[in-house]
Amino acid sequence: MGENLKNKEIDFVGQVVSGNVAGILIREKNIGKSIELGDLLIIDEDKNNSVILKVFDLSFGSQISPSTMELAAGLSLEGMSGEIGFYDSSLRNYTLANAKAIIKITKGEIKIPKVLPKFFSKIRYATKEDLQFISKPPKDPVYLGNIRSGSKVLEDVPVQLNGNDFFTHHVLIPATTGRGKSNLVKTMLWSVLKLGKFGVLVLDAHDEYYGRHELGLKDNKNAKEKLRYYSSDAPVGNNTLLINIRTIAPEHFEGIVNFTEAQKQAIWLFSNTFRENWIExxxxxxxxxxxxxxxxxxxAVLQRKLRTSLGIYQKDGEIICDNPVFSMQGGESTLNGITKHLQDGKIVIIDTSKLADQTELLIGSMIASKVFYRYRASKGKGQLDNNCPISIIIEEAPRVLSNEQLQEAGENIYSTIAREGRKFKVGLIAITQLTSLIPKIILSNLNTKIILGNEMSAERRSIIDCAAQDLSEEDKTIGSLDKGEAIVSSVFTKFAVPIYTPLFEDIAKRESKKNEDDYELKLD
Structure with missing residues (x-):
């Protein structure tokens, strides 16, 4: 990551030369420091008014004609330049930055800019003092990272969102492989463990969040009380993921397994006739x-589909379970236990790394359904305020939220939560590489987007189209985001905030060291 900005740095880096509301053109000062894509810049209009700009494009500028420049380049390439040079080169050749005014600050009050800055206004880098309105911690803060200007990080300006707003109003994390998605989620959940006020269900397809063999959420000082880990081969002291077949209801399959109308009717016939024994x-x-x-x-088709999704079949008149997660004996209280943990404000990690996709989604559907319908009933009784907000993290979200899946298999509990969950304090955190596959109506309900780097133009366009702020000029910026860099576009932020999320391992080690030092001070 680039050098950290120093709060005392007030050198001017450029000057306004032209532009319009869509983009203000800035000539860069030749001082050995370059304006970067994504830089946050400041225009001080007077002692009470300032404007924050964000750079979205860079280009070369020159007072020398293109034909002369091409001739000079040719002479240089062919070794014929000799003493050729340009008079006052630093004045004649320069960089132009195109920036958009995103915030106007008037006596501490934040507004949307509606007028252009003055001609030849001088530009400087943004500092901590300029961004105090961001660093002010909200109630029950969820930490996402530190504010970033280009590749420069303001380490003492954390970006935090109100936990209740963040979790209940749904989140989209569009991220291609290798851009820091797992690090972002672990860092976010680490801060949530400090609060103990939000239940979060994590369907962990890669078994990477708990930290079975490395640093993970288990190393948080609050993990013993506020973290629960379920796995089919759970370490000592954790919970074995075992679900009794009789606790599975027909609605858990809705939108997860594709059934024909005749198969659905048969399922409901068996369910109404044999109750909890319908699968058997x-x-x-x-x-x-x-x-x-x-x-x-x-x-016959139903029997085959149940074997595929549950690993259950008959042999010599007896039921055989191939899948270690499902059983005829034991596991009766697993779903209720997980739901209770979530209601108590705990993070529950379900290790699904050894399960098939359909099985993972089915388990998530069982838990999500129980949470959603329990909370909906609580609202009907006027008791919803007594419950912690709950959020469900689903990776590769198009598996359940894509247009194709919803059309073929029908609505599912995940799409229901995306549309209705906020009314009942149940949220969704959808992680995907392919935003374009998710219907716009669902994307519009995901009110916070944490946008990581994406090299695919079509996906960037889908992300920009559904963002909470106008990101129409941010296409190049999103494409250039490096690992750990992101843009937070939310209805709960004043503008699309550029952030850098530190390495989770660094955060965990630093806090562990602090806890050790605090313990030693107590002993002294």
Whole structure:
């Protein structure tokens, strides 16, 4: 990461030369420091008024004609330049920065700029003092990173959002591989563990958040009380992920497994007839046993789909479970236990790294359904205010939220939460590489976007189109974001905030060292 900005740095780096509301053109000062894409710059209009600008494009400028420049370049390349040079080169050749005014500060009051700055206004870098309105911590802050100007980080200006707003109004994290998505989520959850006021369900497809063999959320000083980890082969002291088949309801499959209308009718027939034993009866039924009610072909397909999604089938008249997560014996209280942990403001990590995609989504659907319908019932009874907000983190979100999936398999609990969850204090954090696959109506409900680097033009356009602020000029900036760099576009921020998220390992080690030092001071 680039050098940190020093608060005392007030050197002018450029001057306004032209432009309009869409973009203000700035000539860069030749001082050995370059204006960068994404830089936050300041115009001091007077002692009570200043404007924050953000750079979205850079170009070369010159007072020398293009033909003369091309001739000089040719002479230089062919070794014929000799003593050729330009008179006052630093004045004749320069860099132009195109920037947009994003915030006007008048006596500490934040406004949207509606007028152009004065001609030849001088420009300087933004400092901590300019951004105090961002560093002021909100209630129950969720830490996302530190504010960033280009590649320069203001380490003492943290970017934090109100936890209740953040979690209940849904989040989108569009991120291509290797841009720091896992680091961002771990850092965010580390700060949530300090609060103990928000339940977060993490479907961990790569078993990377708990930290079984390395630093992870388990190393937070509040983990013992506020973190729960479930896995089919959980370490000693943690929870074995075991779910009883009889706790699975037909609605848990909705939008996850693609059933025909005839198969849906058969499922509901078995469910209404055999109650919690409906899955067993489907698996154990013989051809012709329900002749006239369920077609033999329909029954055979249902048995095959249950084997695929649950790993359950019959052999010699007995039910066999191949999947270690599902069982006929034990696991009756697992779903209720997880839901209770979430209601108590705990982070619950479900290790799904050894499970098939469909199984992972099905388990998530079971938990999410129980949370959503329990909270909806609480609101009906006037008891919702007594419950902690709960958020569900789902990776590769198009598996359940894409247009194609919703059209083929129908609505599911994840899409229901995206549309209705905020009314019941249930949120969704959707992580994806392919934003373009998710319907616009769902994207518009995800009110905070933490945008990491993306090299795919079509995906950048989809992200820009659904952002909370106007990011129409940010295409190049998003494409240039390095690992750990992001833009936070939210209805809860004054503007699209550029951030840098520190390495999770550095945060964890620093806080562990601080805890050790505090403990030693107490002993002394």
């Amino acid at each position: 009866r489907i698996v154990l039924s013989d051809v012709g046993e329900f002749d006239g009610l369920v077609h033999d072909t329909t029954l």
